Amino acid sequence: MSAPEHHTDHAEEVDNKNGFDNPGLPYHRPRRADVDPKASKRAERQVAALFAVSVLGTIVSIGAYFVLDIGDGGDVGTIQNVNMWIGLGLFASMIGIGLGAIHWAKTLMRDHEMVEERHELRSSDESREGAIQNLKDGAEDSGLAGNGVPRRSLLKGSLISALAIAPLAVLVPQIGNMGADWNISKFRHTLWGPGVRLARDPDGALIRAADVSIGSVFHVIPEGLNELDHHHLMTEKSKAVVLLVRLDPADLKVQKGREDWSFDGIVAYSKICTHVGCPVALYEQQTHHLLCPCHQSTFDVSDGAKVVFGPAKRPLPQLPIAVDDDGYIVAKADFDEPIGPSYWDRLKGGHEATVEEESH
Numbered sequence: 024m025s026a027p028e029h030h031t032d033h034a035e036e037v038d039n040k041n042g043f044d045n046p047g048l049p050y051h052r053p054r055r056a057d058v059d060p061k062a063s064k065r066a067e068r069q070v071a072a073l074f075a076v077s078v079l080g081t082i083v084s085i086g087a088y089f090v091l092d093i094g095d096g097g098d099v100g101t102i103q104n105v106n107m108w109i110g111l112g113l114f115a116s117m118i119g120i121g122l123g124a125i126h127w128a129k130t131l132m133r134d135h136e137m138v139e140e141r142h143e144l145r146s147s148d149e150s151r152e153g154a155i156q157n158l159k160d161g162a163e164d165s166g167l168a169g170n171g172v173p174r175r176s177l178l179k180g181s182l183i184s185a186l187a188i189a190p191l192a193v194l195v196p197q198i199g200n201m202g203a204d205w206n207i208s209k210f211r212h213t214l215w216g217p218g219v220r221l222a223r224d225p226d227g228a229l230i231r232a233a234d235v236s237i238g239s240v241f242h243v244i245p246e247g248l249n250e251l252d253h254h255h256l257m258t259e260k261s262k263a264v265v266l267l268v269r270l271d272p273a274d275l276k277v278q279k280g281r282e283d284w285s286f287d288g289i290v291a292y293s294k295i296c297t298h299v300g301c302p303v304a305l306y307e308q309q310t311h312h313l314l315c316p317c318h319q320s321t322f323d324v325s326d327g328a329k330v331v332f333g334p335a336k337r338p339l340p341q342l343p344i345a346v347d348d349d350g351y352i353v354a355k356a357d358f359d360e361p362i363g364p365s366y367w368d369r370l371k372g373g374h375e376a377t378v379e380e381e382s383h
């Protein structure tokens with residue numbers, strides 16, 4: 024609490040210097056916690072509860088990492104579940120500390136109005152001593168220090184607990200993952216393979232080459248995908264989704280070594296963005312550009328889906344296609360490289376991608 028009277032001299036001084044009325048500081052209204060010990064205690068408990076929320080959040084986050092095991096299957100639903108609980112735990116961990124500190128400052132810490140005059144950069148010895156005294160008073164007011172006698176020990180203990188364990192929510196998963204055996208084959212293979220027909224997403228209707236007119240776009244899944252159980256369907260679909268586009272063959276720049284990967288201007292590319300994996304689905308017919316809505320990476324479908332703009336570093340993987348005897352479009356093979364974002368072991372495991380390809 025402050026005593027406003029001590030500002031009067033200062034206000035008068037400013038009046039004399041500038042010749043206008045200085046309204047001075049508004050009347051100081053003490054807060055409930057300043058005048059009511061019960062309110063002060065209640066505020067203290069609320070702050071401690073917020074720090075406890077932070078501690079709980081950290082525990083939930085670490086617990087979700089260990090208890091909700093993704094397992095070897097690693098289906099999309101489980102991964103989403105684990106990520107959700109880890110994220111909620113981290114959110115509670117951080118927001119608990121933040122709100123606790125704000126509530127503490129607003130309800131319990133010193134509430135004095137202060138005026139500080141502009142002055143030369145170096146403060147006088149007197150001001151410096153005053154500043155040090157203010158710091159000491161602040162520490163005293165916050166309950167963190169005071170004459171060797173611990174005050175507000177509940178707040179001190181809960182804050183230290185929350186701050187001490189909050190970093191664990193981030194560190195434990197990192198340490199847990201060190202040396203983990205990542206099964207990267209999951210990223211490398213999809214349901215596509217020789218002879219697998221291309222079907223429309225989501226109804227699964229097969230696609231005849233004759234039905235694909237120039238300029239049209241199809242969202243595509245492998246034939247039979249919809250017959251999988253829900254977990255496998257989601258996992259496989261997230262890797263196998265493809266965008267099929269028909270261009271005027273004259274506009275298509277056929278890539279070296281991929282002369283037989285398209286059919287009469289029909290090309291198929293993975294829909295999984297090579298930046299961080301959003302579905303790339305916005306096709307601009309005039310420019311043949313495919314846009315990823317997440318961070319605006321843009322791929323040129325007429326030129327091997329090369330990146331023409333944005334943060335992605337690699338072209339979209341191309342699915343080699345052909346047409347079978349019944350006129351249906353089929354895959355000639357799986358993708359020849361892992362779909363989706365880059366990762367540390369991407370080149371390991373014997374597929375043909377070279378470092379040069381990676382750097383395109």
Ligand code: FES
Nearest residue numbers: 296298299315318
């Ligand atoms: S995920 Fe596509 S641009 Fe970032």
